[in-house]
Amino acid sequence: MSFREHDRKTFIADTCGEYAARRISKREFIRKLGIAGVGLSGFGAAMLGGGRPFRGLDFGNPAFAQSGPDEAMMQWLSEVGKPFAGTTIRYTSEATPPTIVANQLAKEEFTKATGINVEIEIVPLEQVLQKATLDIQGQVGTYDLYYLDQSWMATFSQDMEDPREYYDAHPDIAMPNFDWDDFSKPLLDGISMFDGKLVSIPFDIPIFILMYRRDLYEKHGLKVPADLNEYMANVKAIQEAEKGNGIYGTTGQLRSGHYSLECDWTAWLWGNGGSIYNNEGMFTGGDEQGIKGLEYLMEISKNCPPGALTWTWDGEGQSVAQGLAGQVITWGEYFPSFDGANSKVVGLMEAAPPPKAISLRTPEQCGFNEIPNVGHQGGSGLGLSRYSQNQEAAFIFMQWACSKDVVGRGSVLGGGASPVRLSAFTDPRTLAAAKVGPGTTRHFPAVEETINTMMGSEPDFPAWAELSNNTIPVELGKFLTGQFKTPQECMDAIKPVADEMAAPFRKA
């Protein structure tokens, strides 16, 4: 993203902040946004769901606004950055909360202190993959850093420096007290490790948690479900009782052919005792537990608003905020938006870890480092390119973006950034924001517990990105719209492709 574009976005963020703080009138707010070119396309983009699930960032929220930079950090940056002043580092990313925070603070703080310019190119996730693939194919180092989805770690493993080894090998630019142990082990294993190598530093952790309407639970005498059977019972109870009021049992991100559908499927597959691959590297979505998982998905879809079949993550989050659903197990990143502006459920939503699986396979029974559990994680990491021409400058930026200070401040941003560092959960700023209102962190205890005890991770092998973005969601879409007569037919259509793609990566 160019700086001109950055300035435009900063202007929009500031304008929103001013309006939220009632410092400008609605007329002035609309006029300013008009100048910045915000219109129908901006609104529509939310429905498109090109990016990850979060509902806009509130840079005007008091918790974030009051969170100034750490003095010691600024001092270190200005000293360590001197030799690299004037260097420009680049990376491409999708518009996730940590990237937006880094983008916002890079110019104001990082570049100011170090003299290192940062250009962040923000594009939809699939384009991030395409650009990164082209870059490593030519090994030209167009990008110094890569934003890597957890499902790509295997693909890019050989093109990244191990950041921990790099840290040890370059003490002159190593950030004091970076504290590697502050990243929880399940996160490091689930997001950033491949084959014993740390491929990236965890940067973002969207994860499935349970979010439910407290008022509806009280009204119908429902309790927080302990397992997926109880969850389904709650879904049906609300659907039956409230459908006449336009409220459905649950909602979903079930658009055919989109990765979001695959994400939903995995949670129900794992939660019913199934897995994508067995420990021999063969697709097992069509075994007995797999079929139960698919039937569970179908049952869920019957209790969603009909539009859920056309929604990705943003449509799903929007439907909860508009009061259309009684509960949902999905990305915790939505939660702050439910307490934010334009929500019809302010203060009504509660968060909890997902209900327990009906049965669960162990990671040892699965293949390619798959970890079955209901708390599907869609995390990402920041990787340092082996082909970068500005590796040291990029590493300084990488440490800063993943530092305790920046992660902690990003966590109180209203867009719903989930913290990747343990310290962020106990940061006084985070704790102070745990109340109803924009930028709430009320859901963080549920997120933390899910990360530590219930996190599910997809398989790691280089062809997984293609399989999870194409064959699986396309065939699932056919199933949900009645193009297959039975769940078995659907899984049988996926199996040969899934087995063929995994074949080169099976252990002999």
Place this chain on the structure above:
Amino acid sequence: MASSTIAAPAASRRRSWLPRWLTAESALPWLMPVIALLLAFGVYPLLYAVWLSLQERSRITRQFEFVGLKQWGIALTDPRTWDSFQVTLTYTLVCLAVQVVLGMAIALLLDTERRGYGLLRSLMILPLVVPPAVTGLMFLLMEDAQFGVLSYYLKQLGIIDPANPLLANNNTALIGVMLADIWQWTPFMVLIFLAGLRALPKEPYEAAAIDGASAFQAFRLITLPLLSRVIAVAVLLRSIDLFRVYDYIYVMTSGGPGTQTETLSFYAGRLFTLANFPYAATLALIVLISLNVLAAVFIKLFKVRF
């Protein structure tokens, strides 16, 4: 005469410092920049796509390996290729038919000197300046089962079932996407047909009126034959565009439900984003070849001359 004889040596003196190849009568030096651009942005990408289509990208080494016509064999036996080809053809033919008929009808209505019609003709340009992706988003919102105004009225009229959203139904998803295309591109047809109508001579109509021809007869026997070349060019241009449709599909359905709205271009695009470059290039070349064949047949059949 005297001035020209004096001016000629002066001109040659002025040109003498220029290199000989540049002052020669040959047009080649002046064509070189265009040829260079064509080679860089037309021929080279095409040859690169052909080269790619003969490769396979190893999932382990990530290097390209020459595999001959293997990708072509896979593509031509892949049921998804044929399904997407069929979707593409359906999309092209239906949209084209509706746009031609609607475009002609609106053009005939607007072909008048009455007050206010000039403004209406200008307004026809508006949909054309909206980027297709934005049009797709507009229709995605309008056709949303929960929030969409179009869905609401279609439900009220009993045309769609509330439990079956337009874009999530196997039978209506493609129609939902077509609506966006038809809304945006019918004005293009209107403008071309209007330009043609306004250029028609008045005499044949006067003669027909004297002979007692009805308005419909005049349209069928005079307007249509005289406009045939204009119509043919408009149809050709729109067909090429329709055959390559990508934006609306990407924005509105991601090719779904299943592959019900997956066109060839979208299928190729999806594989490009997933880094399966050789197979995607093969599909892109199939689009190119299909378009060339269809266009050539059309030009031959309707004797289109440019």
